[in-house]
Amino acid sequence: MKTQKAIYQSSLPSNTRNKLVLRRTRKRFNPKIFINRTIETTAIVSLLFTGFTGAGAMGCWGMEIAMSSRNWQHQKNICLGMMLVSFSGFLGSALIGASFSIQRDKF
Structure with a gap:
């Protein structure tokens, strides 16, 4: 996304003084926005x-019941473990985000 800023410059010569000068401005990297x-x-x-x-x-739980296989029980335990890890990742990121917003609001 490019932004342009309109600037009137009176130091230009008289023949171009009434023209609008467009100058590109660069967006600066903001670490707070990046972290958020x-x-x-x-x-x-x-x-x-x-x-x-x-x-x-x-x-996997349904397949374990239907087939009475230890393989599906193993697959189910793997899925439950991944689910636990990803949900704890969600809770951790929500906690960090909340602490940053509290710190920013100066409670």
């Missing part, structure tokens, strides 16, 4: 991953 967006993205991705692994665990 990273935390927000981490929270969203970890919630999505939690949902997908939860659905996978439910499917």
Whole structure:
């Protein structure tokens, strides 16, 4: 996204003095915005991953009941473990985001 700023300069020669001068300005890197967006993205991705692994665990649980196989029990435990890790990632990123917002608001 490019932004342009209109500037009237009186130091220009008289024949170009009434013309509008467009000058490009560069966006500066803001680490606070970068950190906030990273935390927000981490929270969203970890919630999505939690949902997908939860659905996978439910499917493996159904297959374990239908087939009475130890392989499906192992797969179910793997999905439940991944679900636990991704949900704890969501909770951690939400906690960090909340602490940054409290620190910014100066409570």
